[in-house]
Amino acid sequence: MSTGLVLGGVVAGPVLASYVVEALRSAPTRPDTLAWAPEIPIRYLALDGARVRYVVAGEGPALVLLHTLRTQLDLFQKVIPELARHHRVYALDYPGHGWSDIPRVAYSPELFVRAAGQFLDRLDIEDATLAGESIGGSIALLLAARRHPRVRRVVAINPYDYDRGRGLRRSSALANLILGLSRVPLLGGTVMRMRNSLVEGRILRGGVHREGALPPDFAREVYAVGNRRGHYRAFMSLVRHWPQWEAARSEYRTIDRPVLLLYGEHDWSRPGEREANRRDIPGAQLRVVPDAGHFLSLDAPDEVVRSVTEL
Numbered sequence: 001m002s003t004g005l006v007l008g009g010v011v012a013g014p015v016l017a018s019y020v021v022e023a024l025r026s027a028p029t030r031p032d033t034l035a036w037a038p039e040i041p042i043r044y045l046a047l048d049g050a051r052v053r054y055v056v057a058g059e060g061p062a063l064v065l066l067h068t069l070r071t072q073l074d075l076f077q078k079v080i081p082e083l084a085r086h087h088r089v090y091a092l093d094y095p096g097h098g099w100s101d102i103p104r105v106a107y108s109p110e111l112f113v114r115a116a117g118q119f120l121d122r123l124d125i126e127d128a129t130l131a132g133e134s135i136g137g138s139i140a141l142l143l144a145a146r147r148h149p150r151v152r153r154v155v156a157i158n159p160y161d162y163d164r165g166r167g168l169r170r171s172s173a174l175a176n177l178i179l180g181l182s183r184v185p186l187l188g189g190t191v192m193r194m195r196n197s198l199v200e201g202r203i204l205r206g207g208v209h210r211e212g213a214l215p216p217d218f219a220r221e222v223y224a225v226g227n228r229r230g231h232y233r234a235f236m237s238l239v240r241h242w243p244q245w246e247a248a249r250s251e252y253r254t255i256d257r258p259v260l261l262l263y264g265e266h267d268w269s270r271p272g273e274r275e276a277n278r279r280d281i282p283g284a285q286l287r288v289v290p291d292a293g294h295f296l297s298l299d300a301p302d303e304v305v306r307s308v309t310e311l
Contacts, residue, residue: 055091076091099225109138158296178191178203182236210299258283
């Protein structure tokens with residue numbers, strides 16, 4: 001019995017400590033301007049009762065940018081100014097991401113696809129090109145597969161729809177360890193609550209291949225956002241629902257509009273997984289950007305701009 005009490009204390013101690021650490025974190029202040037483009041106003045819109053942050057820039061054909069998991073619209077800071085010379089550019093933070101609200105819901109593919117579809121409808125965006133990275137690419141493909149009437153074409157950048165959603169674990173040994181632990185009952189929540197900026201920064205750097213491609217201010221803001229109340233729970237829900245992104249690929253065969261699959265040479269996906277998407281999507285083009293990784297808009301912004309504007 002005494003041994004059991006000791007073991008229980010060994011387990012309970014770190015768990016309780018993690019809750020204390022989480023409770024003592026300073027909540028970040030929501031910025032009023034974009035550090036990288038203060039001239040672009042920040043806007044908010046309610047989607048299913050959640051207040052969602054978004055920006056609009058430029059004039060021309062509609063272009064909607066959809067970011068990766070665990071990041072935010074600032075992922076596109078290197079491409080929005082140039083794209084806005086050719087398009088009316090929209091970018092949003094999904095629910096539970098960036099500076100949008102963090103509702104207590106299941107962070108499944110359906111949540112994100114519904115939010116993006118509602119975003120198009122609420123802002124009356126017509127004939128839109130959707131350019132999404134990672135789950136953003138998968139969201140765009142699913143909206144096209146469901147024949148959303150406001151979607152004209154898709155640029156799916158490193159879509160996150162393979163290996164039961166475990167692609168992030170391929171980015172580095174550290175990411176594999178942390179994300180693996182996050183799936184373990186009790187231990188997963190403890191690990192997420194005890195996070196620190198050095199570990200998260202190293203994991204985030206696994207998304208780029210080119211030296212210096214990750215802006216330090218962006219990395220700091222992504223970490224700070226994770227200190228918002230309820231953010232870690234939303235991220236853990238997203239992790240639990242990862243396998244559904246691969247399962248949703250079964251819908252790709254119904255896509256009936258132009259699709260460009262754009263991959264970084266060093267993306268976490270493998271050549272066979274990329275080719276499977278090309279085969280499954282009728283008429284899809286596939287292009288690989290040399291010397292680039294998963295966060296293609298940070299790693300190879302010129303190639304992203306060129307691919308989007310030439311489609």
